[in-house]
Amino acid sequence: MASSSTAPSPEPQKIQRILFFGSDLLALARILPRFHGAELVHIHDRDAVEADSFKDIDFVVCSPDCFRSALKPPAREPDHTPRPTARRREIAQLVSKGLSNGEIAHVIGMSERAVRGEVSALLMLFEASNRTELASLITEGEAA
Secondary structure, eight states, X not given: OOOOOOOOOOOOOOOOXXXXXXXXHHHHHHHGGGGTXXXXXXXXXXXXXXXXXXXXXXXXXXXXXXXXXXXXXXXXXXXOOOOOOHHHHHHXXXXXXXXXXXXXXXXXXXXXXXXXXXXXXXXXXXXXXXXXXXXHHHHHHHHO
């Protein structure tokens, strides 16, 4: 009878520190019993990761929601530049030249009351407190 001498297999390394990305607590509950006694580092927001979070990590787990958010393109900053209509741009040009509501009404063929409403809308759109400030914002915008 031949005796086989097999070397004892090395003992598997015990996982002591787990890094869990995401907010899927069901996924976390499914894996946690497998790692009894391991310290859990839970990171919910991928942008709030600190370098110390990765120190001495033995195992990393990403929940499905983490993968989905990683695949999303980064959100772009919204463009808050005022976008007046063509008619309002025309009125804004005339305001910046110093014309009164009556003069603007005569030039573009609107009633003075309608021009007053459009100028008010432009003041709100550009967050200007008066016509002079509106005119300076318009001329700054043209220079840019």
